Amino acid sequence: MKITDVRKLSTTELASESTKLRDEIAELRRRLYGGETQNVRVLRSKRKDLARILTVLTEQLAKEKI
Numbered sequence: 412m413k414i415t416d417v418r419k420l421s422t423t424e425l426a427s428e429s430t431k432l433r434d435e436i437a438e439l440r441r442r443l444y445g446g447e448t449q450n451v452r453v454l455r456s457k458r459k460d461l462a463r464i465l466t467v468l469t470e471q472l473a474k475e476k477i
Contacts, residue, residue, distance in 0.1 A: 412460045417467045422475070425468040432461045 420428065436457050442448045 412463065414463055414467070417463050420467075422468060422471050425464050425471070429461060429464045429468065432457055432464065436461065 417425070436454065439448070439454045439457060443451065443454060
């Protein structure tokens with residue numbers, strides 16, 4: 412997910428997307444440690460997407476607070 416796409420989302424959409432990504436990351440970790448998958452790059456990209464979403468969410472909440 413690109414940062415321009417993330418910035419277009421509202422705070423509620425960002426919050427729901429972050430929850431969904433956290434669940435996906437937990438599932439990917441379970442599969443990785445269980446030996447079901449070997450693709451670490453997917454996990455890395457999901458973590459980066461989550462970081463982008465949380466960064467934009469924090470920025471938007473700070474703007475709303477002011």
